[in-house]
Amino acid sequence: MGEFELIESFFWRRPGQGPRRAVVGNGDDCAVIAPAPGMQLAVSTDTLVEGRHFLSTVDPRRLGHKALAVNLSDLAACGAQPLAFTLALTLPRVDATWLQAFAQGLLDLADEHECELIGGDTTAGPLAIGITVMGEVPVGQTLLRSGARAGDDIWVSGFPGEARLALEAFRGTLHPGLSGDAFDATRLAMEAPDPRVALGVGLRGVASAAVDVSDGLLGDLGHVLRRSGVGAMLALDTLPLSPWLAARPRAEQLDCILAGGDDYELVFTAPPARREAVAALGDTLGLVLSRIGRIEAEPGVRLHVSGLDGEGDATPVPNRWASFDHFRG
Amino acid sequence: MGEFELIESFFWRRPGQGPRRAVVGNGDDCAVIAPAPGMQLAVSTDTLVEGRHFLSTVDPRRLGHKALAVNLSDLAACGAQPLAFTLALTLPRVDATWLQAFAQGLLDLADEHECELIGGDTTAGPLAIGITVMGEVPVGQTLLRSGARAGDDIWVSGFPGEARLALEAFRGTLHPGLSGDAFDATRLAMEAPDPRVALGVGLRGVASAAVDVSDGLLGDLGHVLRRSGVGAMLALDTLPLSPWLAARPRAEQLDCILAGGDDYELVFTAPPARREAVAALGDTLGLVLSRIGRIEAEPGVRLHVSGLDGEGDATPVPNRWASFDHFRG
Known part of the structure; x- marks a missing residue:
């Protein structure tokens, strides 16, 4: 299994799961989502950089959780219900054990909030995790x-x-x-x-x-x-x-x-x-x-x-x- | 002017501009956007990392242009009209000349496509540019x-x-x-x-x-x-x-x-x-x-x-x- 296939197996090819909340899921040039009628889309983005936002010794499962949690927190502050997110992962190396634990922490929290991973990319470089999250909020009810x-x-x-x-x-x-x-x-x-x-x-x-x-x-x-x-x-x-x-x-x-x-x-x-x-x-x-x-x-x-x-x-x-x-x- | 204020002045506080396409613009926990009736939202994300996707000697104005262009290209491949984007910028240092040129290249292309910068963050670290772009496409007409x-x-x-x-x-x-x-x-x-x-x-x-x-x-x-x-x-x-x-x-x-x-x-x-x-x-x-x-x-x-x-x-x-x-x- 090549390195990209390995990464894909943790994040994208989860057993028995096609797109759930997306109209078009990951794997095309874009994912496509549709807010429910009467809903607007709340969008927020946050990046975590090693040494700046987390210690290199952190449990990767907790890191995966936190990377999404800080973004869901922005949705919470606006009164938005999570819908979907994208993940931009920069990795110094491909470490299967680390990646599997990171993915589990991330996706467990995503599943808890029914927030679907709809896109992203992985590049080689110093460890950083960039997430953009999207949520739904009824027209005019955003907490400001x-x-x-x-x-x-x-x-x-x-x-x-x-x-x-x-x-x-x-x-x-x-x-x-x-x-x-x-x-x-x-x-x-x-x-x-x-x-x-x-x-x-x-x-x-x-x-x-x-x-x-x-x-x-x-x-x-x-x-x-x-x-x-x-x-x-x-x-x-x-x-x-x-x-x-x-x-x-x-x-x-x-x-x-x-x-x-x-x-x-x-x-x-x-x-x-x-x-x-x-x-x-x-x-x-x-x-x-x-x-x-x-x-x-x-x-x-x-x-x-x-x-x-x-x-x-x-x-x-x-x-x-x-x-x-x-x-x- | 502090470093954050400097960055904000280039990206967020452009003369005479409040939110244009967003319902709630940058500056709250989330931005809020609303696709037009009959439209779905196409979403894509791409990160450019120095040394991997661009040379350190690149003109920052061209780099700003390219960082958004590669994301708009994903929308184009789906037949989506650009709507808004978020910017996650990781910078090794705050260099006003560099930032101003980068912002100009980025925002000139954004303006050309009426694609509004609705959120993002800036962190210290090795140079990387993460963008998540959102566009509109009529229901069922996404190019797959x-x-x-x-x-x-x-x-x-x-x-x-x-x-x-x-x-x-x-x-x-x-x-x-x-x-x-x-x-x-x-x-x-x-x-x-x-x-x-x-x-x-x-x-x-x-x-x-x-x-x-x-x-x-x-x-x-x-x-x-x-x-x-x-x-x-x-x-x-x-x-x-x-x-x-x-x-x-x-x-x-x-x-x-x-x-x-x-x-x-x-x-x-x-x-x-x-x-x-x-x-x-x-x-x-x-x-x-x-x-x-x-x-x-x-x-x-x-x-x-x-x-x-x-x-x-x-x-x-x-x-x-x-x-x-x-x-x-």
């Missing part, structure tokens, strides 16, 4: 960054900060270090994030704005604030803490949660009248949804040590929590 | 590789082989070498191919199958033959020769035309009853369309030295014309 209004609540899903905690453990900067359990759990959060697709779909018509946390909660919330022309207050005592984060020093907790990034949780805003709807959605999905602040008319972000009603001390956002920049960071 | 039938004519657009001639000139393998004019002209064909979008759209309802010549005429025609379950005869004397190729030794001509690749011309099949329609399309587009062979029921490719009616000698396809393989070649 620009819809937040003064008075809206600010919510976050899950436990942002765990991925950063794991990264710092890898870097050896934590004192004290993590326990074995904490390291395994936070490493899983970093290496195999769970994209909040069902949450995004459930937030259609409920949230006024949404964004996924890829660069850090403060940085990504900042995108919403700028596009919406508003500001925000965040109550630090309301930030959700996983057991692993709860055991860490307070300054480290805040660094990880507010500026960590790589979380792929959703930050969203909704009018106070929708609090019950948001709570019901969290119950249905078995997902912790925390109300962490409020949209205000005045631009900028103000951090309150405690109290969603703003009775705590307001402090400016420290520079060290500026958003991650791939060319600086 | 699988539609060729025994008795159909085989056609090719333009002058395949020029890109390979230029590549061999760069490699220093040509004896005699190319004149300055020939080098400039064939280098332009290699570095800035013209995707046959209008031809692809015009071939809807005319061609029975189509493919673009990226890996070599014989190799790409082979995809059509396998998918259609047919074979072909090609008449070597009918292969079109540009002035630059016409001046070369015959063996070199055939190597370049049949196995050169990187041409981005279309090879297509059509019933003999559509010869006038094909000729009229060539006239309308000002594009040379050459009838070079015929689809036959018997699998495999037979080369005839002369004569479309097969009166010449039939020879098997030499091994040296096997298709280019990125992991072997």
